[in-house]
Structure formats: C-alpha cells, structure tokens
Amino acid sequence: MPKIVGMGYFLPSRRVDNRDLAEDLGLSAAEIQRRTGVRSRHYAEQGIGPSDLACRAAKIALAEAGLTSQDVEFLIFATMTPDVAFPGSGCYLQEKLGCGTVGALDLRAQCCGFLFALEVAEQFVRAGKYRRVLVAAAEVHSSGLDFSPSGAEVTPLFGDGGATVLLDGEGEGLLASAIHTDATRFEQFWCEFPTSRRPPARFLSADLPLGRHYPHLDAASVRHDGAVHIRAAIEEVLSNSGIQKQRVTRFFVQHVFRDAAFAALDALGVLDRATVGGEDEGHVAAASLPIALCRARERDQVNSGDIVCLATAGAGMNRAAALLRL
C-alpha cells in the first residue's frame, strides 16, 4: 500500500469576496453567502491555467518529501477545466516541473477527480509499475463562469486552485478507497458546450449568448443526491477497511453545495470532527479535497499517523471516498 510522502496546495493571490460578485450577479453579498456558504474564493489571472497552479503545489509537495522533479516516475492530472482542449494539463505540468519524458496521464472525473486519480495512482504503484507518482488536481473555473444575473445560482459556488500529492510505494498510507459512477441523470450537473455531438461545429459564435457553455446545476436534486452519495461512499470505505468511524481523526468532505456535505456528516454523527471545504475557496472541484487536507495540516488539525477520511460526490454523477493514514 503506497503512502503520501508530500503534499502541497496553491491558491491564486486574487481573492474575490461576495461583495465583489454581488453587483454583476444581481444578488446581495449576504444572499450569496446564505445560498452558498462561501465567503470568498480565489481567481487566477489571465494566462494562468490549472497546470500553473499545480506546478506551484507540486514544488511544495516535492520539497516536503525531500525529492526533486527528477524523482517523479509518473504524473496523473485530474481536472475538469484543462489549460487547453488538448493536449492534457499533465503534459504542461510535466514540462513546467521538468520531469524529463515520464508519462503524464490526464483523467476526467470532475469533482471526484482527485480521489479517482489517487485510486489509479495506487494501482500503478501496487502493480509495481512505478514507485513514485505525482497526483495533481487543479482547476481554473473562473474563466468559464457566467458573470451576469443568469449566473447567480452557479457562479459564486466556484473558485480556482490546485493541489498535488506525491505517492511513494514504500510505506502504508492508503487504507481503503471506493469510487463509483451513476450517470443515470448526469444532466443534473453538466456543461454541454463545446460538444462534439453537434454538427456542423462544436461551438459557434451564435452559441455565445445561449450560455450552454456555462455549468448547469439542478440545485435541489444535486444537493439531495450529494448528501446521500457522500454518506454511502463513507460507509462503504469504512466497511471495506474494517476501520470503525471512531478511529477516524477527521473527515474531509467536499460538495459543490456545502450544506449537502454537512447533511451527510450529520447523518453519520461525525460533524464534530469534520472539515467541509470551500468556505474560503469555493468549490475547486478535483482540487478541493487535497486543498482542505493541506490546510488542516497547516492548522495542526491532523498530524502524521492520523487516520483521515476523504469523501466527495459530484458531476458524472460520481462519488468517491478514501481512508488514509497520514
């Protein structure tokens, strides 16, 4: 079982609070706060992509591990907001970090991207293919949001940021994981355009005013299903590991609607030792959980040797959980 031997996160310096958004979205700052539970989020500057944020985070992770970019044998990058349509952000990260010609796998699993990528990384390590794998998750949502009143429901939920962890095959850290997809109603939370399904072209100027290139959320059902799915994922991972929930030092739970995360934690009776990310970051999709974990370490809420549970649910619709020994 591999272990996380380094982790780091990076948030762009530009902080955007609810007052900054209020006028464009046609809502008061208090109303944004009430609806989202988000106080502020960070936005990247023009020209900055997820690979830039991940690169800053990766340097911190490598430094913690006492390793350099030359020690990385394989990269996995999870994002739903890639730098460009293709190639993947993993290729950009590989170049920016200076990892020679090691492989760079780009995954899409939306909000669950980090936990899906961690599971993939674990298999590569356990199969003996690579010893040290860098798992990166980063998002620049802010360039793809609707800053008009029609974006009032969705836009304030999201923020930008990146995080990486370095996995090492020597050590025991990943205790159990569970990943699932149920796409029966994926249109609950999706972004339709650009779409290769649409002839004659995936996106046309005439599409710009339609707003189908902005994320769409069916708030009531995503909130409801999110709470159910997160709870199920946590119960599954506890059951698979045989570890009692009392032994878990801290639960890190992420959902685009923070109240769905709180509802799941409440139902499990573990609200007293839980972190729900996003209050100062917004929903950073794939990057949210590792950012929350890094920030909790900074605050000494978790320490080496602790067992922590990470869980999330999101677009796909995907759900995922993992138990880690730090």
Add this chain to the structure above:
Amino acid sequence: MGLANARIVGLGHHLPEKVVTNEDLTRLMDTTDEWIQQRTGIRERRYVEGETGAADLGAAAAREALDRAALNADQIDLILFATLSPDYDFPASACVLSRLLGVAGTPALDVRNQCSGFVYGLATADAFIRTGRARRVLLVGGEVHSTGIDLTTRGRDVAVIFGDGAAAAVLAAERDPQRGVLSTHLHAEGKYAEKLWLEAATSRARPRLTREMLEGSKPRIFPYMDGKYVFKHAVTRFSEVITEALAANGYSVKDLDLLIPHQANLRISQLVAMGFELGEDRVFNNIERYGNTTATSIPLALYEAEEEGRVKPGSLVCLAAFGAGFTWASALIRW
C-alpha cells in the same frame, strides 16, 4: 497471490456509415486525392451524421466487445474512455457511455491522452487487473472529429487527416504469465504541447471562449499541427518506444509477429517499419480507409487484424502510439 496479467478477451468496433472520400473533400476545399494520398496514405474516412457523439459510437463498439467476451456490461468493474473529442465539456464521455450501456455504480472515467490514449488506458486497465482491484475492464476509444475540424481550404492540412469511429476492448485477468499484456511504456514531453494542439476552449483565457477565438482569421477552435515537426518526432519516438517494449521483455524485432502502430500517417508507419526491417506482413495499417481516428485507431486496427487472422493465440503483438502532448506509448502483448 501472484499478480494476474490483463488479457484482451473481446474486441469491438463501430464506424459511422457515411464514407467521405478524398474526392468528396475536394468539393469543400482546394485539395486533391493525389495530394492527400501522397502525404498521408488516406483514401477515405468516416463522418458521423446528425447529433452523434463519441459515446454513441463507443457504446456500439463496447456492445460488440462485450458480446465477443460473452459478458454483460454489469460484469465490468471499471470503464475507461479514451477520447480527445468528448461528447460534452463535462461530464466525461465515460459517464455518457455508462448510461448508454445501462450500468450504474461502475466507476467510469476518461483518459485524455490524445493519440496515445488507448495505450495509456491499456496501462491503467492492466494496473487495476494486476492488483486485483478490477477483474474486468472495458476500455473504449471513441472520436467524433468531423464536428471539430475546419473543412475549408484554410484548414485542409489538418482536416483531411481525421476521421470518426470507435473501438473497444474488454480486458480480464489472465493467470498465465506468458499471455496477455506483458508490459506497457508511457511517455510525455510537454515541451512540444503546442506543435499539435487545440487551444479553445481554454481555461487560461478569460473568458475561455470568445467571438475572436471562433471567428478570427486563425480560429482557435480548430486543431493546429506543425506537420513536419510532428512527423520527425513521431518517427523517432515510435522507434524508441517499440525498442523499449521489446527490450523490457527480452525480445528482439525478429520475435515480433505484428506491429500495430497508431494510424497517424501511412508515411510515418512505413518509415518506422523500414527502420526495423519489418515487411508489410508484420505491420498493420488501415489508415487508407479510416484516416487518423486518434484514440480509436489502435483498437480498430487490432480488431481488423484479429478478423483477418493476422493476430492469433500466441502471436507477439506490439502496440505503439505517438501524438499530441507530445505523448507516446507502447504495449507488448502475447495474444
């Protein structure tokens, strides 16, 4: 417990019915059949009709692969979809595919590694099977390029190359260590990302999509390729990664029964084959009929090679890919 290899136990494919010949393209742009054939070896390709996505093609291919493996979709533990022309911005085409197959609960994710996507996906599937995390994996390559290329004279250098289609493989645990996927080799070099790329939509521009990106004299919504540069690197990296796969298993080129290169360009495949002194009987090419179908091309070629009896139980097969990223990859398989 010994680790099991992953073995391909079923292949499937699905090609749109509409055949687009080079002659057909001459009605859309200033080009000729001779020019296209001389540079790429392509005679025709397929295009989807109506609102058809990569996942629709992929689902048809997956059903055939599952049939041939005598499995139902709900017996699959992991779904991987390799594409660079996804159905939607999000979620992943793997999600769309899983719904089309009527499964719920099976983890589904996209591999976005362009022309190397199938081999990256194969390495991922192999890792899940070797650790016992999955017993059976469905790996699909599916592409709808025809809605994302510039079918005018301005875009001809790139547009004539690409075609639509899907192919799928079902992988299962194989206890015989001499059979199945023997090894995989994955590489990337992001230094050359913009020698072959599609910029928009791009999260690093604020906003990601603008009228200027769509309508400027060089629309950024269409792929760009520095053809000569890509060609040169492709020949080198293909050769390296094939050698790497053979060497890792103690084989040499003489042991190889069939090389299946990603169908990027017939001239690249021919140069690579020449370098290894591989005759036509030991290299599989079908680009003349389908164009470059990126993540689909290798499983599509594998499907046809098996149909034609060129891959049989016991055959030593090397899959090799090179493409945007740059990424390149290989897999050595004992069929």
